[in-house]
Amino acid sequence: MPTYGQHAAGAGALLAILRDGRARTRGELARLTGLSRSTVSQRLDGLIGSRWVVEGEGSISSGGRPAAVFAFNGGAHVVLAADVGATRARLAVLDLGMNVLAERVAGLPVELGPEPVLGGVADTFRELLAAAGRGPDQVCGVGVGLPGPVEHRTGRPVNPPIMPGWNGFAVPEWLGERLGAPVLVDNDVNVMALGEHWAARPAVDHLIYIKIGTGIGCGIISGGRLHRGARGAAGDVGHIRVPASDAPCRCGNTGCLEAIAGGASMAAALRGAGVEARGSRDVVALMRAGDPRATRLVRQAGREVGTVMAAIVNFFNPSVILIGGDVAAAGEQVLAGVRETIYSRSLPLATQHLGIRAGELGDRAGVVGAAVMVVEHVLAPGSIDRPAAR
Amino acid sequence: MPTYGQHAAGAGALLAILRDGRARTRGELARLTGLSRSTVSQRLDGLIGSRWVVEGEGSISSGGRPAAVFAFNGGAHVVLAADVGATRARLAVLDLGMNVLAERVAGLPVELGPEPVLGGVADTFRELLAAAGRGPDQVCGVGVGLPGPVEHRTGRPVNPPIMPGWNGFAVPEWLGERLGAPVLVDNDVNVMALGEHWAARPAVDHLIYIKIGTGIGCGIISGGRLHRGARGAAGDVGHIRVPASDAPCRCGNTGCLEAIAGGASMAAALRGAGVEARGSRDVVALMRAGDPRATRLVRQAGREVGTVMAAIVNFFNPSVILIGGDVAAAGEQVLAGVRETIYSRSLPLATQHLGIRAGELGDRAGVVGAAVMVVEHVLAPGSIDRPAAR
Incomplete structure (x- = not known):
């Protein structure tokens, strides 16, 4: 190593x-x-x-x-990157130029708990390294995105709602011992924002990446740096209250954005109308198949997201808003709703040069961002200069 | 010099x-x-x-x-700082420890135009320097906050609504020529946020300073640095749409926060009820005198500000929200309304350690912040290292 x-x-x-x-x-x-x-x-x-x-x-x-x-x-160096989702994880070996050398999507439901999931991650990394023709001694770091709140400094999940057994688990130590390299961990949406910011560099200093999947969350880049907020809770836009809604949300409140515009809530609405839809992917599939109810829901979800983002545009004045996640696969239907609302509600100075579009990296935003997080850390002057004794 | x-x-x-x-x-x-x-x-x-x-x-x-x-x-060095408001300007000479050595509030209505106002600023600075027993050769820089949008890089106002004649005026060059020192200019609320962040240091990395006066705006500190946004338009929360309001706003839209919670709109509401109130100061004076209509308006204004800030807390996860401006002089009545709404609407993780209080510096936030802006610039390694030839 x-x-x-x-x-x-x-x-x-x-x-x-x-x-x-x-x-x-x-x-x-x-x-x-x-x-x-x-x-x-x-x-x-x-x-x-x-x-x-x-x-x-x-x-x-x-x-x-x-x-x-x-x-x-x-x-001479490679990075291992994992984007762990609710049911599957995307894993990749990348070089320092963020080229993917080997990649796999593995069925690793996060609810199995940290040791089975991270054990599967470590095993898959070893196979991918071999497939890329690289050795473990070439790994300069490991980056992991997890689908819940993470204290970035320690890399430990903090009361993650869909990750039983993960609360406080020492992910960096556990994986680091097995892979012999430093491990950095963050929330999946933060990591995706890092990836998309890397892809959009150097033009974009202020970026918001919003993921519309089962739930809704966003990653924020301010002045070229990830903004995590005081408690690492920044970007939790899914639970912002939307006017004129009192739909109950899984968080215990009512009227949250996620409770009317998230993939899970749209699927539930379709099931209530007698249409079979298990989750956000089914909603998008139905829309693509021409189902008018699904289309209407997705378009309206875009508008609801736009209502929340219009306020955030006035507050934050981003250069670009990028949309990702399963529902973003619905493409122009979502974007149209978001754009419609932001342009009618935000200030002209803030929207004059504002780009609102799908992310460039698609499903790879997470692994690229996890690798960016590692490279920025490993090559930071402070990190490189740190004495071995510490 | x-x-x-x-x-x-x-x-x-x-x-x-x-x-x-x-x-x-x-x-x-x-x-x-x-x-x-x-x-x-x-x-x-x-x-x-x-x-x-x-x-x-x-x-x-x-x-x-x-x-x-x-x-x-x-x-051996001092900073000249000016906080230019709509009708008056506060001017001060400060040392590098942000101690105010001499200070004056001058009646300089910004609508007189740039040359009369900045001429008055320069004259007052010379008198204050003499009063502080310092010479012009000790001035390491000049900081100015203006009540409108400013392109910070050039220090020029950009279509400021209440500043006729100021659009694009070369403030740094004009003042720099007369004062023989570098001049930095920014929006008044940004400058106040810098001042309050300096006062709250080193504990606070993510801060929002919201000014409730005639209008409403905020300054944002992310990771210890001022977040100005892509077009310098960040913090324009006064024109975020508030649910269940269609009050016309001076910006041309309806339902803006400022149109129901700003000092000008509250004064107008009181005048509509037959009470004499010219502006935000009169509203606060009436409230202090026990007028129930003014008290109700101020409390409700706090709630409306809280509704908008609740969404921003979920998005941004600040360590602290500081409230300033004329209406903030109403103290607990405003704070109570803001707190009530934020605590009931934002996520527990984001509000757990969130402070919501009046700014520490009061009326001096602007001059202290303008001086901080200068010192950070003048003593920045990049600035100090810059060759004279450039």
Whole structure:
């Protein structure tokens, strides 16, 4: 396993420069960082030892022998990423450029509890690594998105409603022991927002990713960074009260957005009308098959989401709102409802350049975002500079 | 005038260390920054020349002569801060510890236009500097809050509704020429949020400052930084639609929060009932005098603000919501209405540790925030390191 987070002060500054892909000499690195030449040499030795940097030979500059050059060695590292959903998990091996090298969707119902699910995740990661022709020593980190609230600092779920047995479970320690790499965990929607922000970079500083599936939630990027809020609870828009509704919600309140616009509530409404629909996927399938009741429900769900988002647009002034989740597969029917309401209710200055569209990454937003979360952590100057002793 | 933004790379890193107030030797600074000793010496010379650092003599360590020590010289600099309101401006001279050294409230109606108002601001600043016993050469920057949308990057107002003649006016250039220091400008509510965040530091990372005056708007701190949004329009909560209202708003829409809970609308409602009330201050004065209609209006305004904020709490999960502005002077009547609605409508996880209270700085939030904006800019490593040539 490559070392990481075990470099003395200054190594992060060197990597930050070398990450642009251009090879540099010791002299250039000393000049760019202001570090002494001897410090640069020491730090480069450490980074070469941990495979983050490779040494090569530069071109002859002025008659002398060629100076050694140093380059970022991203290709030697991979990230393992898991997007764990209610019934299935998408798992992938990615390189540092966020290319998916191997990928699988596994049936791992989250309600089985943490050890069976995470055991399945670890086993699948090993198979995917082998399929990608990479070794466990090349894994620089593991990213996991979970379908419930997570305390990001510790990576532990906090009273997740659909995840029996997971409350407070030490996911990073459990997985880290088995995979020999640092593990970062966050809420699935936060991770998806990170992925979509990565795909939309560098143009987008303020982004809202809203997932409309069984429930409704969103991930928020403010100034290029994930906004998790004071208690990690930011983005819980599914339980914002919608005017003129008193539908009971699974949260115990009435009138929540999720209780009229979530996939579960739409399926229940269809069942109440005698139509067979188990969940959000069935609602979308019915709509695609031309069922007018399903179409009406989906369009109205878009409007209800739009009503809530119109207020949030005035408050937050995002550059873009991206829509994902099962119901988003209904495409233009949902988007039309959302757009209709936001454009009629939000301020012109806030909507003038506002993009409202489906996410670019589709089902892969979660695994890409989980990998982004890992790479940003592992390559952060503070992380790289952290002494091994800590 | 002290130079600023004219130091070579590394000066910012030195200042960032010295800002804690502890004096350090060249050797310590070299070790802490990883910079070479000669680079440290060069950078210190520049910082001494621009009065940011002073040299002194340290204690004798091991038999030799005492090593020179270097310390942050904050006392040599002051900030000029202006909080320009609709009819009056509060102006102050502050030191870098945000202590107010001299202060005045001047009658400067913003509708007079930029040159008369800013001319009055500049004149008052000169008098306040003299009153504080400081010279113009000690001014490291000028911060201005304006009662309308401002493009922060350029410091120019953008279609401000109550500021005729100000649209696109080059405030920083105009004032900078007269005061010989860099000028930063932002919307008044953003600046107040910065001030209150400074007062609440370091405990509070996510803060919403809501100003209830003639109109209603808020400033947002996400992860310790001001969130301005994609077009600088973030925080415009006054025009969020409130359920069950179709009151016409000055923005041209109906049902806006401001149109039922703003000071101007409450005063109009009282006038409609035959009570003399010109604006938000009269409403609060009537309430304090025991007028039941004014009390009912203010309490209901608190509830309406609470309804909007309840949704925003679910979305944003702030650590604290601070209330300011004229109507906030009504104190517990407003707070009670806001709290009542937020606690009944927001999710338990998001409200568990949520503080909802009046701002700490009262009328000074604007000038303190304007000064914070300047200091953060002037002492930012990127700013300090910027070459003079640019």
